[in-house]
Structures are given as structure tokens and as C-alpha cells.
Amino acid sequence: MTREEIISTVNNFLIEEIEIEETKIKDEALLKEDLGIDSLDFVDIVVIVEQHFGFKIKPEEMSNVKTLSQFYDYIQKKIQ
Amino acid sequence: MKRVVITGAGIYSCIGKNLSEVLESLKTGKSGIGIDPLRIPYGYRSPLTGIVEHPQLKGLLDRRMRIGLAEEGEYAFMATSEAFKNAKIDSDYLENNEIGIFYGNDSSAKAVIDTHGIITEKRDTQLVGSGAIFQSMNSTVTMNLSTIFKLKGVNMTISAACASGSHAIGLGLLFIRNGLQNMVVCGGAQETNYLSMGSFDGISAFSTRIEEPTKASRPFDISRDGLVPSGGAATLILEEYEHAVKRGATILAEVAGYGFSSNGGNISQPSDIGSIISMQRSLEDSHLKIADIDYINAHATSTPQGDAFEAKALDQLFGNVHTPISSTKSMTGHECWMAGASEIVYSLLMMQHNFIAPNINFETPDEFSKNLNIITQPIEKKLNIILSNSFGFGGTNSALIIKKL
Numbered sequence: 001m002t003r004e005e006i007i008s009t010v011n012n013f014l015i016e017e018i019e020i021e022e023t024k025i026k027d028e029a030l031l032k033e034d035l036g037i038d039s040l041d042f043v044d045i046v047v048i049v050e051q052h053f054g055f056k057i058k059p060e061e062m063s064n065v066k067t068l069s070q071f072y073d074y075i076q077k078k079i080q
Numbered sequence: 081m082k083r084v085v086i087t088g089a090g091i092y093s094c095i096g097k098n099l100s101e102v103l104e105s106l107k108t109g110k111s112g113i114g115i116d117p118l119r120i121p122y123g124y125r126s127p128l129t130g131i132v133e134h135p136q137l138k139g140l141l142d143r144r145m146r147i148g149l150a151e152e153g154e155y156a157f158m159a160t161s162e163a164f165k166n167a168k169i170d171s172d173y174l175e176n177n178e179i180g181i182f183y184g185n186d187s188s189a190k191a192v193i194d195t196h197g198i199i200t201e202k203r204d205t206q207l208v209g210s211g212a213i214f215q216s217m218n219s220t221v222t223m224n225l226s227t228i229f230k231l232k233g234v235n236m237t238i239s240a241a242c243a244s245g246s247h248a249i250g251l252g253l254l255f256i257r258n259g260l261q262n263m264v265v266c267g268g269a270q271e272t273n274y275l276s277m278g279s280f281d282g283i284s285a286f287s288t289r290i291e292e293p294t295k296a297s298r299p300f301d302i303s304r305d306g307l308v309p310s311g312g313a314a315t316l317i318l319e320e321y322e323h324a325v326k327r328g329a330t331i332l333a334e335v336a337g338y339g340f341s342s343n344g345g346n347i348s349q350p351s352d353i354g355s356i357i358s359m360q361r362s363l364e365d366s367h368l369k370i371a372d373i374d375y376i377n378a379h380a381t382s383t384p385q386g387d388a389f390e391a392k393a394l395d396q397l398f399g400n401v402h403t404p405i406s407s408t409k410s411m412t413g414h415e416c417w418m419a420g421a422s423e424i425v426y427s428l429l430m431m432q433h434n435f436i437a438p439n440i441n442f443e444t445p446d447e448f449s450k451n452l453n454i455i456t457q458p459i460e461k462k463l464n465i466i467l468s469n470s471f472g473f474g475g476t477n478s479a480l481i482i483k484k485l
Contacts, residue, residue, distance in 0.1 A: 019143040040144070043210040050207055 001053075006075050010068075013048050027069040035068070053079050084256045085485065087329040088167025088317030090159040091425045094130030094272075094310050095412055098162055103429050106437035107458055111294035111411050113308050118274040119281075126286035128296050130310025130413040132272050141228065147211030148224050150191040152269035152417075155313035156183065156221045157228060160265060163315035164229070167329060171230075180233030180261045182251045183221045183315075184244025184268035186417040189276035191215035221269045221313075233261050239417075241472025242381075244268055245314065246420025246480055250338035252318040262323040268421035270311030277309045283348070287382060297414075298441035299380035299407035300387050300449035307381040310413030314422035333428055336465070336483040337366025343475025350386045350471055355379075355393040358477035362467065366481045371401045372465050373481070375436055377427045379469040380407035381414045390469065391448035402453040404461070406439035420470035420478060427466040431484055434462050 001009075014020045020035050031037045037045070046057045055078050065074050089099060094112025096102035105112070112130050119127035135158045137146050149157060164174070195212045199205055214223060219237035226235045234255060238248040245268020252264035280286070287306035289296040297308040324331055339361025343354035363370065376394065380387045387407075394405060408426045409415070415422050430437055436455045445454070464484045471477050 017143075040210040043206065044147070047207050047209045050202075056204065056206070 001079060003072065003076055007072050009052050010072060010075065013052065017048055018044065025068065027067065029068045030066055031068065031071065049075065055079065082257050082259055083321035084253045084318055084335045085321050085324050086316050086332045086335060086428065086482070087319045087324050088163040088169065089332060089425050089428055090162030090166060090315040091312070091422060092135070092155045092158040093312035093314070093412060093415065093422060094132045097133060097158070099166070099429065102426070103433060105411065106408065106426055106429060107435060109411060109438045109440045109458055111440065112310065113293045113296055113413050115290065115293055116274055122274055122278065124278065124281045125284060126281060126288045126290065126306070128287055128290060128293055128308045129272060130308065130415070132310070132312045145228050148214030150188045150215035150220050150271065151273055152185060152188065152271040152311065152313065153215070153221050153224045155311070156225055156267065156269040156315065159267060159313040159315040160225055160229065163265070163317050167317040169317065174230050177263070178233045178261070179231050180255065180264040181222050181226055181231050181235050182238055182248040182264060182266050183225065184238045184240065184248040184417050184421060185218060185221045186239040186241055186244050187271065187276055188216055188218060188220045190271060190273045191220070193275045225265065231265065233264065240476045241474055242414065242416050243420050243470040243472040243476045243478040244417040245422065246468070246470035246478035247340065249316060249318070249335065249421060249424060249480055250340060250478055253335045253338050256318055256320050262320045264318045265315060266318050266421065267313060267315035268418035269313040270416045270418035272309070272311035280309060285383060295441050297382045297410050299378065299382045299410050299439055300391060300445065300452070300454055301442050302444045302446040304382045304384060304387060307383050308413035310415045311418060312415060312422065313418055314425045316421065316424060331485050333431060333482040334485050335480065336368065337362040337481035339363070339365060339479040341477045343477070345475055348473055350389040351475060352389045352393040352396070354475055354477045355390055355469065355471060356397060358479040359393070359397055359467065359469065362479035362481050366483070368465060368481065370397055373398070373403050373467045374461070374463045375430065375466050376403055376405045377423045377466060377468040378405050378407040379471045381409050386471070388446065388448045390471070391452055395448065395451045399451050404436055404453050404455050406437060406455045408437055410440040410442065420468070423468050423470070424480060424482060427468050427482060431463045431466060431482065434460055436461050436463070
């Protein structure tokens with residue numbers, strides 16, 4: 001899966017399933033502060049990522065993932 | 081003691097998705113019963129059920145609010161939205177006033193079973209998602225509605241089998257009457273999915289008149305062969321009388337009395353004595369006499385035993401005055417946890433529009449129902465006082481009396 005495909009898949013589920021406004025989806029957007037992703041949303045993102053990318057996010061690996069761009073990087077690294 | 085009135089009502093059921101659709105069905109004796117094909121390969125004796133359309137909540141509620149709602153919670157949201165609108169309660173009022181909630185619910189089976197399925201497959205509890213816990217608990221309806229509507233008063237679910245919705249109204253009455261709350265949302269909700277009723281079907285409680293679904297629910301008829309499960313949700317806004325007057329609310333009826341009892345006997349077999357005690361208590365509580373009751377909305381579910389016990393009880397109390405009786409379950413099927421609340425909504429509609437909805441499919445009486453004045457066709461009648469019965473497994477009984485003001 002290319003980085004473009006990862007970005008497209010993530011953006012699509014953030015907009016369609018987590019219902020984040022499309023205008024807020026930017027590389028530098030902070031997951032918590034800008035996108036409003038809370039701990040319960042994160043539980044659902046773990047489920048969705050497992051369905052789309054076939055691996056389970058480990059919360060401890062997410063400690064340095066603050067922005068959307070870093071989230072794309074994290075997924076890219078995990079599936080390579 | 082304070083007086084308690086109904087200032088709003090909402091309904092979402094197999095005979096209509098709002099008050100006006102349900103009114104039309106009640107006036108014409110329309111059945112909401114059909115076949116759920118999923119039940120046949122799953123191993124049910126009977127695929128008969130009330131057919132309830134699932135509401136589309138996207139656009140009405142945000143994601144966080146939607147994902148905590150199990151099926152019965154979705155129905156309860158629809159019914160409660162209509163009830164608040166009916167009571168002229170808007171979001172500003174909800175934000176700035178203390179309103180309580182007592183809602184009847186006694187299962188959320190699909191949510192529990194779906195969660196179990198995911199954990200069994202994935203062997204990982206984290207993959208069930210964040211909504212599963214809020215859908216799975218018995219208090220799913222009250223925890224979700226209180227969040228969605230920003231309710232700040234008493235907040236709990238009443239689980240009392242098929243009398244849940246009725247007891248919820250009874251408790252709302254007691255809380256307001258004793259000055260603890262000015263306004264309480266009361267109701268009952270019932271899931272209808274095929275996963276939720278298998279164990280009930282397993283004790284041969286359901287009708288197997290599969291060739292004629294709309295004739296399967298036939299309370300008091302000699303050829304009745306079981307109940308038809310059904311569901312949806314019904315909501316009533318109970319309010320302290322002076323509070324309602326001050327607010328300029330339209331008063332739909334007074335909740336005049338609540339009677340309760342427990343049979344203290346068999347887990348599934350009803351009792352005429354227990355039924356009589358609850359009805360007598362509701363009459364004493366409302367300071368009314370047997371002859372004052374204009375119409376009885378019977379619990380009668382179309383089971384051979386249950387209807388016979390209720391018929392005996394009704395004959396003993398009301399036989400001399402020939403009070404008109406019908407079971408709206410003949411049209412709706414048995415709405416179980418919801419029934420005690422929905423049947424107050426149905427009774428309220430009859431009171432408002434001066435008619436009695438028929439006990440459809442009552443063709444031939446049995447030795448117990450032959451003495452009762454069972455209404456088989458819709459009739460025009462002014463109704464000032466109505467008694468509604470609800471009985472449940474474990475011998476829980478509830479009787480409510482509503483009165484026109």
C-alpha cells in the first residue's frame with residue numbers, strides 16, 4: 001500500500017466513520033486538540049485500523065503520535 | 081399530595097412510527113404482525129413478530145450519541161423526541177431544568193451477543209469498539225436518553241419483565257406525587273431482533289399460526305395458541321399538575337392511580353389473585369370505584385393460560401358492570417418491556433379521540449372470556465377513566481389508571 005493510499009484510507013474513515021469535518025483534515029492537525037479525537041473515539045479507531053490495515057494499534061506505540069501526519073507515518077511503518 | 085398529569089406522549093411501534101400513524105391503526109384495527117425470515121434458519125418454532133422499521137438516526141444524532149444506542153434505544157430516542165415535542169419541551173428547557181427518567185427495559189440481548197461474537201472471533205476485547213458497553217447494559221436506554229436529552233433528575237431503568245414500562249410510569253407518579261421531581265420521562269422499550277427472543281420462543285410461548293400472521297395474536301379467543309413478540313418504544317412526559325399549568329402545557333390526562341403486587345408463586349404462571357390485588361390497589365390509589373372505569377386495556381397477550389387468569393380476574397371485579405375491554409396486543413403483538421407504557425399511549429389516544437380500539441381476532445370466547453364485554457370492532461365512546469393492566473414473569477403485576485381532566 002502506497003503512502004497516498006494510506007492517507008486516503010485514513011482520511012476517508014476519519015470523515016465517514018468518526019465524522020470529523022473534512023476541512024479539519026490536515027497533515028499538521030493535532031489528533032486530540034484539532035480533530036477532537038477522545039479516548040472512546042480512539043477505541044473505535046483501533047477497531048477500524050485493524051479492519052483496514054490488518055494490525056492492532058498498541059497504545060504504548062502511539063505515545064509520540066500527535067499529528068495526523070505522524071499517524072500516517074505510524075501506519076506506514078507498521079504495515080511495511 | 082401533588083397531582084400528576086401527562087403533558088406529552090410519543091410512540092414508535094409496529095402499528096405506526098408516531099402518534100398519528102398509531103391513531104389511524106388503532107381506529108381501523110390494523111395489525112403490525114408479520115414474519116421475520118431470519119428466525120426460521122436460526123431454529124425458532126415461530127418466526128412471527130411485530131415488524132418495526134429501524135429509524136435512520138444519522139443526521140439526527142452525532143456519532144458518539146448514535147453508537148451507544150442499541151436497537152431498543154433507537155426506538156426510545158424516536159418516541160422520546162416525539163414526546164418532548166408533544167409536550168412543547170425544547171432544548172433550552174432541557175438545558176435549564178431538572179427532568180428525571182424512569183424507563184422500562186429488561187434486555188439488550190443483541191448488543192451482548194454481538195460483543196461475544198467479536199471477542200470469540202478476535203480473542204481481543206478491545207476490538208468490540210467503544211459503543212458495545214453502552215449498548216449492552218440493561219440500563220442502556222436511560223443512560224443514553226439522559227445523555228442525549230441532558231436530563232438532570234432521577235435516572236434509572238426499571239426491569240420488571242413485561243410490566244417494566246407500567247412500573248416505570250408508576251414510579252414516575254410516586255416521585256412527582258411526593259414532590260421529589262416536577263417532571264419525569266417515563267416509558268418502555270423493547271428490542272425486536274431475532275437474537276433477543278430465542279429463549280422465549282424456546283418455552284413454546286409463541287403462536288405458530290404462521291399461515292395467518294395478522295390473525296396469530298388473538299387475546300381471549302378460544303383458539304389462541306400463544307403470544308407474538310413485538311417491540312418499539314413508548315414515552316410519556318409526567319408532570320406535576322401546578323407545574324404544567326404554570327408552564328402553559330396542554331394536559332393530556334391525569335395519572336390517577338398505580339397498583340402493584342407480586343404473585344409470590346410460579347415463575348411463568350400468572351395469577352388471578354395477584355392481578356386483582358394490583359387492580360384493586362390502583363382503584364384505591366385513585367379513589368375510584370369499579371363502576372367509574374370506562375374502559376380496560378387488558379394485559380392479555382394471547383397465551384392460553386395468561387388470558388384465562390386475567391379473564392377470571394376481570395370477571396370477578398368488573399363482571400357485574402360489563403366494563404368494555406380490549407387487548408391492543410391483538411394488533412401490536414406483545415411489546416413486552418415496552419407494553420405497559422405503549423398501552424398507556426394507546427389508551428391516551430382513545431381517550432383523546434373518543435373511541436375504543438378493537439380486540440381484533442376475538443371470534444369465539446372460551447369459558448372465562450365469555451363473561452367479559454370484549455370490544456371486537458372500533459367503537460365511538462367518550463372515555464373519562466381508563467385502567468391498563470400489565471403482568472410479567474416472576475409474578476410482577478402493575479395496574480395504572482388514567483383520567484381525563
